[in-house]
Amino acid sequence: MSSVKDRGLRVLFVIEGEDFIDPMGPAYLLAAAKEAGHEGEVLVLNNSASPFEEIRDYKPHVIAYSAVTGTHQRYFRFNERIREYFPGIFSIMGGSHPTYYPECVKYQPIDAICTGEGEGAFVELLDRLAGGEKGEELYDIKNLGFPNGPINLKRSLVGDLDTIPLPDRDAIFRKAPAMAIFPLKTFMTSRGCPFPCSYCFEPVLKKMYLAEKAFGERKVLDGNRVAGKYERRHSIDRVIEEILDLKKRWPVEFIKFEDDLFVLAKNDPWLDEFAERYPKEVGIPFNALVRVDSINEWMAERLQAAGCVSLNISIDAANLEVRKRIVHKNFKNEEIIENFHLLERYGINVFNNMILGLPPTEAELAYTIIRDDKEAIDLEIAAGVRFSSRSILMPYPGTEIGKWCEAKGYFKMNVDEFGESLLERSPLNCFTDEQNDVMKNILYLSGLAVWQPWLAPFIKNHAVHWRNRFTKKLFLAVYYLVKVYTLKKYIYPIKIKNPIRGLKDFIKGFWIEVFRTLPEMRKTVTYPAPRPR
Numbered sequence: 001m002s003s004v005k006d007r008g009l010r011v012l013f014v015i016e017g018e019d020f021i022d023p024m025g026p027a028y029l030l031a032a033a034k035e036a037g038h039e040g041e042v043l044v045l046n047n048s049a050s051p052f053e054e055i056r057d058y059k060p061h062v063i064a065y066s067a068v069t070g071t072h073q074r075y076f077r078f079n080e081r082i083r084e085y086f087p088g089i090f091s092i093m094g095g096s097h098p099t100y101y102p103e104c105v106k107y108q109p110i111d112a113i114c115t116g117e118g119e120g121a122f123v124e125l126l127d128r129l130a131g132g133e134k135g136e137e138l139y140d141i142k143n144l145g146f147p148n149g150p151i152n153l154k155r156s157l158v159g160d161l162d163t164i165p166l167p168d169r170d171a172i173f174r175k176a177p178a179m180a181i182f183p184l185k186t187f188m189t190s191r192g193c194p195f196p197c198s199y200c201f202e203p204v205l206k207k208m209y210l211a212e213k214a215f216g217e218r219k220v221l222d223g224n225r226v227a228g229k230y231e232r233r234h235s236i237d238r239v240i241e242e243i244l245d246l247k248k249r250w251p252v253e254f255i256k257f258e259d260d261l262f263v264l265a266k267n268d269p270w271l272d273e274f275a276e277r278y279p280k281e282v283g284i285p286f287n288a289l290v291r292v293d294s295i296n297e298w299m300a301e302r303l304q305a306a307g308c309v310s311l312n313i314s315i316d317a318a319n320l321e322v323r324k325r326i327v328h329k330n331f332k333n334e335e336i337i338e339n340f341h342l343l344e345r346y347g348i349n350v351f352n353n354m355i356l357g358l359p360p361t362e363a364e365l366a367y368t369i370i371r372d373d374k375e376a377i378d379l380e381i382a383a384g385v386r387f388s389s390r391s392i393l394m395p396y397p398g399t400e401i402g403k404w405c406e407a408k409g410y411f412k413m414n415v416d417e418f419g420e421s422l423l424e425r426s427p428l429n430c431f432t433d434e435q436n437d438v439m440k441n442i443l444y445l446s447g448l449a450v451w452q453p454w455l456a457p458f459i460k461n462h463a464v465h466w467r468n469r470f471t472k473k474l475f476l477a478v479y480y481l482v483k484v485y486t487l488k489k490y491i492y493p494i495k496i497k498n499p500i501r502g503l504k505d506f507i508k509g510f511w512i513e514v515f516r517t518l519p520e521m522r523k524t525v526t527y528p529a530p531r532p533r
């Protein structure tokens with residue numbers, strides 16, 4: 001009898017479009033599938049005039065999607081056409097959307113969904129499909145959910161992340177040339193986060209794994225790493241290997257470590273080893289994410305030694321009470337100011353995000369939230385923030401804040417109506433039209449106010465209150481220009497070698513931003529049916 005390896009399946013990962021950040025989920029899964037003897041290719045919808053022709057040429061056995069809530073609708077609609085034109089192809093979706101809303105498998109056009117970490121489940125599915133299993137025979141695969149079958153519990157988390165093969169970005173880059181040559185590349189050194197922020201899905205996922213007793217066996221892997229926990233880390237050897245491997249084939253001039261948190265705890269021994277070895281063995285400048293309360297002199301010293309240029313840190317709310325009660329971040333304003341200046345002394349620039357439109361305790365207090373949203377500008381200026389970013393709260397159902405907003409009657413949620421972006425208008429009914437317009441203006445103009453503090457009083461007291469179609473477009477243009485300039489100068493200081501390429505990226509980025517912030521500009525894309533042969 002021939003082995004699975006002899007009968008490896010062809011897997012096609014469908015990706016919506018190119019971004020400036022590498023899609024890591026598909027890259028990890030393609031690598032896992034290939035290691036198990038299957039083949040994998042990528043289809044980038046926005047780069048293809050006739051995706052169905054491409055599918056007919058490649059003849060995949062399995063079509064895979066990785067979706068966050070908001071992108072799921074486009075993938076499901078696309079898969080509807082796949083079922084029509086290629087009824088034999090097995091389709092599966094993984095990623096955050098089906099992880100948090102697995103019941104989507106019961107009413108959306110898809111053959112299976114995967115919840116949580118996907119490598120093990122995906123490979124098992126491919127192997128069993130390759131072995132001829134189908135329908136109910138697949139119903140016991142852990143992590144998977146089926147339209148007419150169960151939504152299964154999760155298998156144990158991968159204990160030692162180093163056992164996962166190096167993510168296969170090459171398959172993606174071959175179909176995404178702009179992403180391939182972009183000098184910034186994304187890496188992940190860890191999975192999981194121990195904190196309880198109310199708007200975030202990480203604590204939700206951690207609770208799911210805890211309830212399903214799926215952390216796996218606890219054991220010490222090496223001096224810095226432990227298996228059997230939700231928060232896990234790659235060894236420094238593996239992080240360095242992955243970067244040097246990618247650098248052989250693609251430009252890697254600046255690195256974005258996209259871990260939920262790059263520094264998990266004060267005096268993290270992993271960071272000690274990283275700071276020692278990374279500059280000697282890799283030496284590429286980088287950006288990473290940390291929390292305000294993990295910053296101290298020890299950490300700043302090591303990050304500086306390692307070559308850290310900038311850190312993304314989310315204060316989220318300027319008002320201490322709101323930050324504690326609504327967001328569950330307990331640090332004080334003095335700690336923020338002190339810690340940001342400490343980073344400044346070590347030459348590390350701060351990218352800060354604030355969440356606009358957090359829910360007030362009572363609807364009539366909505367004006368206090370708008371007031372706080374304006375005052376956030378002063379806190380950022382006092383703390384020396386170099387790049388100031390804003391998002392508008394989208395209280396996803398399933399998150400603590402989502403449940404709270406629903407209980408308060410601030411909104412009734414249908415996850416399938418969710419927009420892709422946190423830059424659209426607040427969905428909470430406690431804000432008036434005027435407050436929503438002001439909120440959006442704050443989103444557009446905060447970057448300018450923080451970058452040029454002399455403009456802050458004018459922006460806070462006057463400009464954010466201007467509400468007409470002309471100012472909406474003007475402020476969007478100002479927002480984007482300031483964003484590009486300050487991001488490039490302070491956060492990702494990448495040298496632009498090819499000015500034409502730089503201009504193309506600028507225009508592309510502008511359109512991504514326009515579609516994100518002005519949903520009315522978005523077009524519905526349709527593709528021609530495959531031609532009969």
Ligand code: B12
Nearest residue numbers: 023024025064066068069094095096114117118201421422
């Ligand atoms: C990097 C990142 C981004 C990047 C995305 C870059 C890119 N090209 O992919 C950027 C900055 C652009 C981004 C934007 C947004 N993001 Co984001 N982002 C993340 C982050 C921090 C890491 C994602 C990642 O790469 N993880 C590493 C990979 C390996 O994990 P993974 O994708 O989950 O994949 C694993 C499993 O899910 C599974 N899997 C995934 N796909 C598939 C497919 C199949 C077939 C199978 C079997 C399994 C499987 O297997 C993988 C390996 O184990 C996550 C938080 C997190 N910890 O995951 C948030 C997260 C995904 N983002 C989130 C949100 C809300 C957004 C935005 C909506 C926010 C905004 N400002 O508008 C936008 C949406 C943009 C969009 N259209 O995609 C939420 C999603 C919530 C939800 N319900 O979907 C998350 C979970 C944050 C959170 N904790 O709440 N994001």
Ligand code: SF4
Nearest residue numbers: 193195197200202260
């Ligand atoms: S620290 Fe970041 S990843 Fe962790 S729970 Fe808070 S927002 Fe989510």
